[in-house]
Amino acid sequence: MDPATGLDQIGDVCIAAGRILSLHGGIADFAPNKILDATGCIVVPGLIDLSVRLGEPGHEHEGMLESELAAAVAGGVTSVVCPPDTDPVLDEPGLVEMLKFRAEKLHQSRVFPLGALTRALKGEALTEMVELTEAGCVGFSQAEVPLANTQVLLRALQYAATFGYTVWLRPQELHLGKGVAASGAMATRLGLSGVSVAAETIALHTIFELVRATGARVHLCRISSAAGVALVGRAKAEGLGVTCDVSINSLHLTDVDIGYFDSRMRLNPPLRQQRDRDAIRQGLADGTIDALVSDHAPVDEDAKTLPFAEAEPGATGLELLLGLACKWGSDSPGGLMRALAVLTSEPARVLGDALGSLQASAGRLVKGGVADICVFDPDCSWMVEPAALRSQGKHTPFSGHALPVRVRWTLVGGQVAYEAAP
Numbered sequence: 001m002d003p004a005t006g007l008d009q010i011g012d013v014c015i016a017a018g019r020i021l022s023l024h025g026g027i028a029d030f031a032p033n034k035i036l037d038a039t040g041c042i043v044v045p046g047l048i049d050l051s052v053r054l055g056e057p058g059h060e061h062e063g064m065l066e067s068e069l070a071a072a073v074a075g076g077v078t079s080v081v082c083p084p085d086t087d088p089v090l091d092e093p094g095l096v097e098m099l100k101f102r103a104e105k106l107h108q109s110r111v112f113p114l115g116a117l118t119r120a121l122k123g124e125a126l127t128e129m130v131e132l133t134e135a136g137c138v139g140f141s142q143a144e145v146p147l148a149n150t151q152v153l154l155r156a157l158q159y160a161a162t163f164g165y166t167v168w169l170r171p172q173e174l175h176l177g178k179g180v181a182a183s184g185a186m187a188t189r190l191g192l193s194g195v196s197v198a199a200e201t202i203a204l205h206t207i208f209e210l211v212r213a214t215g216a217r218v219h220l221c222r223i224s225s226a227a228g229v230a231l232v233g234r235a236k237a238e239g240l241g242v243t244c245d246v247s248i249n250s251l252h253l254t255d256v257d258i259g260y261f262d263s264r265m266r267l268n269p270p271l272r273q274q275r276d277r278d279a280i281r282q283g284l285a286d287g288t289i290d291a292l293v294s295d296h297a298p299v300d301e302d303a304k305t306l307p308f309a310e311a312e313p314g315a316t317g318l319e320l321l322l323g324l325a326c327k328w329g330s331d332s333p334g335g336l337m338r339a340l341a342v343l344t345s346e347p348a349r350v351l352g353d354a355l356g357s358l359q360a361s362a363g364r365l366v367k368g369g370v371a372d373i374c375v376f377d378p379d380c381s382w383m384v385e386p387a388a389l390r391s392q393g394k395h396t397p398f399s400g401h402a403l404p405v406r407v408r409w410t411l412v413g414g415q416v417a418y419e420a421a422p
Helices: 064-074 093-106 129-135 150-163 185-190 198-214 226-238 248-252 274-286 318-329 335-341 345-358
Strands: 014-016 019-022 042-045 047-049 077-082 110-113 166-169 217-220 242-247 291-293 373-377 406-412 415-419
Touching: 047 318, 047 345, 064 077, 064 093, 064 318, 064 406, 064 415, 077 318, 077 373, 077 406, 093 110, 093 129, 110 345, 129 150, 150 166, 150 198, 150 217, 166 345, 198 217, 198 226, 198 242, 226 242, 226 274, 242 248, 242 274, 242 345, 248 274, 248 291, 248 318, 291 318, 291 345, 318 335
Parallel strands: 047 077, 077 110, 166 217, 217 242, 242 291
Antiparallel strands: 014 019, 042 373, 373 406, 406 415
């Protein structure tokens, strides 16, 4: 199955030298040295996750890169985009090159870093975007650090527009976005500081005005509200150069799931009300929202087992992304094909020419294309058990949930990067 071309058929896939030779059955003189028996499985393009924290630079002593990329291929994810809020921040070409080098040595998922938009993410001086792009950055971001100075954001968008770079922004107004739960009856009842929808919509209005003024391309990260989805829809209808994604957490959960101060539900952006979740599900189905992301942010035990308001926000999600997408797809008008599109061809379109030589085949199954492939069993459900996850972050809001599909193999560049136990 390939959402980009509408391909949906039974047949063999032949691979050699890291590329797809055929999608329509055997080749007369093709003698494979390895055969994967995918009977009953579905073969799709490798997933592309636009929001993954890898823990490096900053946690090399914990082996974070190895564990998180192992989690990625176990989830069928062959390409990950990581934000720049590492330690130190990705604002120097040398740091980006080091990260890319370490990732390539592991021969697992491909890593596409975002460079810092401003030095040390302080919102003051712009980084050297040209040098960071040459080092391997696919865009520029402030990660979770809002820009207080609109003049700096204007200059950043002007600079990015000049060179055709994409700026990745999570819309959040600095002073309204400091709470720990979404404003509403649940936050009030629990006595938690709230983050109003206005924190997102005010930031969106500002971004759209600046996009109109500069012509810059902006990718909006992890939209969380019905009002935000509506504003994005209007901006797209106007023809502004914006795309957006949403987290698997916001797609499936609401603030009611916080329950009795469950710190696994301490997330950024915070879980909102059911009407927001319904609008997000509809927006993902109709194309207003372009991509679905895991929002993978591993948090260690000490930082999570604290009172809700003090716990570090974040959850592991790489290994759950495909299952949660298919679970949504089973209830969505677009079905499985749309669920796969928002994980493959759509995120590839968001990245565009930043993919370089991979652009022609990323997120697609095409003859001659790079063989980044996920093979999954659509009839093999599994229970999410945190201890069994490969990520070093064991905390997930979906602990104990049953997911409907299981990854059997993941191929990166034609090589088997992951094979499920029999």
